[in-house]
Amino acid sequence: MTDLSLLKDHLHTIYSENPFATLLQMEIVELEAGKATLSMPIKNKHTNFYNSAHGGALAALADTAMGMACTTTGKMVVTLDMNLNYIRDIPCQEALTAVGLVIHNGSRTMVATTDIFNNTHQLVVSARATFFVTGTFF
Structure with missing residues (x-):
């Protein structure tokens, strides 16, 4: 088994047991080196006062x-x-797909983007973040 295969198995395990990801019903669709695709339905628990997806859930x-x-x-x-x-x-009742991509893979910081699409493949959210590297797996 490759390191990426071990890492994928590990990520599937920890995210399937994570209470927050489970509460929001996030699911892993696909994992590749530097890329993660997740899905999340928009149910009543994900909505704001207008019955639309809450910005915090997104x-x-x-x-x-x-x-x-x-x-x-x-x-x-x-x-x-x-x-x-x-x-x-x-x-409410839309299904979302988020595609996260690493665009900078540094030794101390990383930068990634995510585009989130609705069930008709329209872009609904675009995001970018900087991450601090705290260590390595394995």
Whole structure:
């Protein structure tokens, strides 16, 4: 088994047991080196007063996708800063897909982006974040 295969197995295990990811119903769709694709439904628990996706739920999905993309490189990270652009309203019952990509893989910091798409493949959120490298896996 390659290091990436071991890392993928480890990420599937820890994220399937993570209470926050489980609460928001985030699921791993695909993992590659430097890339993570996640899905999340928009249910009542994800919505604001207008029955649209809450910005905090969307930020959590974006942060998780980018952080997971960083961890696919074998590094443990924490978020230093994050910027989000909310582009389109997301009504309840939509299904979202977040694609996180590492764009800078440094020894001390990493930078990643995430685009989140609705179930008709329209861009609804675009995000970028800087992460601090705290260590390595294995």
